[in-house]
Amino acid sequence: MSLLSIGRSGLLAAQVGLATTGNNITNAGVAGYNRQVAIQGDTPTLDQGFGYVGTGTEVTSVRRYYDNFLATQLRNAQSNQASLDVYSKQISQIDNLLADPTAGLSPALQDFFNGVQDATSNPASDASRQAMISSAQSLAGRLQGLSARLGEISDGVNGQITDNVTAINSYARQLAELNHTIAGLASDNKAPNDLLDQRDQVLTELNKLVKTQVLPGENNQLTVTFGTGQPLVLGDKAFQLGTSSASNEPGRVTVGYMNNPGGFSELPDSVITGGQLGGLLEFRNGPMDHAQNALGQVAAALAVSFNAQHVLGQDKNGDAGTPFFGPINAFVGANSKNSPVSSANVTAVVTDAAALTASDYSVDYDGTNFNVTRKSDGKVTQINPFPQTEPQVIDGVSYSITGTPVTKDNFLVRPTFEAAAQFKVLVSDPKKVALATPVATAAPTANAGNAKITPGTVDASYLTPGNALTAPLTLSFDQASGTLSGFPADKDVTVTVNGTATVYPAGTPVPYTDGAAISFGGISFNISGTPADLDTFTVGPNVSGVGDSRNGALLAGLQSKNIMNNGSATYQVSYAQMVNYVGAKASEAQIGGIAADAAVAQATNSQQSVSGVNLDEEAANLLRYQQAYQASGKVMQVASQLFDTLLSLGN
Structure with missing residues (x-):
């Protein structure tokens, strides 16, 4: 040459x-x-x-x-960063909402019990009673407002999930088109570098939405999957994702594959990780659900326990107390995949504040029995017998199942999910506030001994038909036998001394023990001191209870009583635990976000050093x-x- x-x-x-x-x-x-x-x-x-x-x-x-290892490392770091970023933004909303010292629940709870205490101190005052009702209505408004705000956040998450799925589909189509174009242009010695860059950039943007796995294919094409291998792009074919209402919860958006013609295959949330979509689902299934359920648990526990004590009281008119707050009905969602010939119906009502949990439950029919599975730990309780002869209480929730089920029927039960929204005050008349106790005791001044009887109290069994007193009872002490007589002829009497209870059959004399607790038919009292022969004590209906506030004191005492979580927490403590949980998760997200930012910076530097x-x-x-x-x-x-x-x- x-x-x-x-x-x-x-x-x-x-x-x-x-x-x-x-x-x-x-x-x-x-x-x-x-x-x-x-x-x-x-x-x-x-x-x-x-x-x-x-x-x-x-x-x-x-x-x-181009270094594939460094590029993959950077995409994964960016996916994690995007997940933590959206998670942190969402949880900060709940953290600020619940922990607000003025707009949170704690001030409203305190104001309500202050109202109860004021009414208890002035039981004859209609103004104090009305103030108690007003503070209860303010508490209801606060709970409903918090629930509504959490619902707005949840709706926002649903919208973002839908938007993310739309964007993922757009990127998947772009990848499929680029795969097709690159495959047509690439050869052994030549590569369309600009198109390869475009494809990698699309992959980067896609990974900010959901974490993917990328595998090389023929003719420089890529296979893109997510989760546990769910395909998104295979060569020049893009799979279309979509959103739909959850099969057993209409207000909850789920992600799945769109099948032709017009079908939808729901995917478990657990297979979608990383990126904004993964962060949104992690937030919704973690802090979001926990906050809604835990707030509802406080509301339900307060309503149920306060009602249980209020109905044991007597109002200013002398009538028995009625429920102060409305009932708490669990959310029950029948699975849309249940057999169309099934007529099974599940209802659930919260009845026990102590046993109530913040967990959701799955109710499934196996062809013979209904099984209730607590989702928080997988504990299974069988509905027995089925068909039911009466409702069955599981974890503080009364289940009633009717109709004819079909094998694999499924229902989602969320006992506390809607409790805060349902929380409402039923009593509007100040005179209907039951501050008094329906029984009264007395020791006549004519008694020769020094024995005294405490004011009586009643428990839930007093509401059993036949137990309520309609006329006074006179208990008489016989010094020769050292016994008390005059108890109802049809009721056993229980005497408790130093924690040891002894039951005496109906109609038999009851030995007197100084300071012993005596109870029958749901009525309890103590007699202490030394009675003289033929000294008497009366136990009867409370006929002049306008100034009586014994039941009011018990209502006020609920504030400091360990009622929730099997008797281990008060209302405020349970709420504080929820706030602490959300706060801890928010802090974790912030710290994780800082670490993710550093990881992205490091991965970017490594990738840029080559590319x-x-x-x-x-x-x-x-x-x-x-x-x-x-x-x-x-x-x-x-x-x-x-x-x-x-x-x-x-x-």
Whole structure:
């Protein structure tokens, strides 16, 4: 090959080098751009007899500097960062809502019990009773407001889930199209670098929405999956995701595959991790559900326990107390996949504040029995018998199941999910506030001994038909036998001394013990001291209870009583535990977000050290290629002069 051709090949190679370097410089700020470099190789040498002489150079390829390991590491870090970022933003809303010292639940609870205490101190005052009702209505409004705000946050999450799925589908289609185009352009020695960069950038944006796994395929195509291998892009085919209402909870959006024509296959939330979508689902299934259920648990426990004590009281009219707050009905969602011929129906009502949990439950029919599974720990309780003869109470919730079920029937039961929204005050008349106790005791002044009887109290069994007193009872002490008589002839009497209870059959004399607790038919009292022979004590209906506030004191005492979580927490403590849980999760998310930011920065630096454009390096390359271009031009100039000299010699 002539010297002219050698210079020409060098000139062309330098041009490609200059063009590649210039392209790097102009795209340095383009997201997803990977540095390129022109790779040169020498052309075949020729044997000239005395040795081999080179024939010039050629550009063998324009290489894209790309490290798949570093790119994958960066995508994963960005996916985790996006997940924590959206999680942190969502949970901060709940944290600020619940922990607010003025707008949270704690101030409203305190104000309510202050109202109860004030009414208890002034039972004859209708104004104090009305103030108690007003504070109860304020508490109900606060609970309903908190529930509504949590519902708004939940609706916002549903909307974001839908938006994320739409964006994922868009990116999946772009990837499929790019796979198709790249497969048509790629060859062994040539690769469409710009299209590869575009595809990698789409993958990066996709991973900010959901964490994916990427596998290489034929013809430079990629297979993209998520979760536990669920396909998203296979070659030039994109799978379409969609959203729909949960099968057993209409207000909850779930993600799944869209099947033609118009079908939908729901995916478990657990398979969707990372990215904004994964963060949203993790937030919804964790702090969001916990906050709604735990707030409802406080509301339900307060309503049920306060009602249980209020109905044991007597109002200002002398009537028995009625429920102060409305009933708490559990949310029950029948699975949309249940057999259309099934007529099974499940209802659930909260009845026991102490046994109530913040867990959700799954009720399933196995063909013979209904099984209630507590989702928090998987504990299974069987409905027995079925068909039921009466409602069955499980974890403080009374289940009633009717109709004819079909095998695999399923129901979701959320006992406390809607409790805060349902919380309402039923009593509006101040005179209907039951502050008094329906029984009264007395020791006549004519008694010769010094024995005294305490004011009586009643428990839930007093409400059993036949137990309520309609006329006074007179208990008489017989000194010779040391016994009390006059108890109802149809009721056993229980005497408790130092924690040891002894039951005496109905109609038998009851031995007197100083200070012993005596109870029958739901009525309890103590007699202490030394009675004289034939001393009497009366126990009867409370006929002048306008100024009585014994039941009011018991209502006020509920504030400091360990009622919730099997008798281990008060209302305020349980609420504080929920606030602490949310606060701890918010703090974890913030700390995790800082760590994720650092991981992304580190992964970016590692990736850019290989694929990023260094302007100083590119400027040096420009000078190098410029000099090579000029040198190659000089070679061609010399070759031309030599050729002209040869021509002149011939003349």
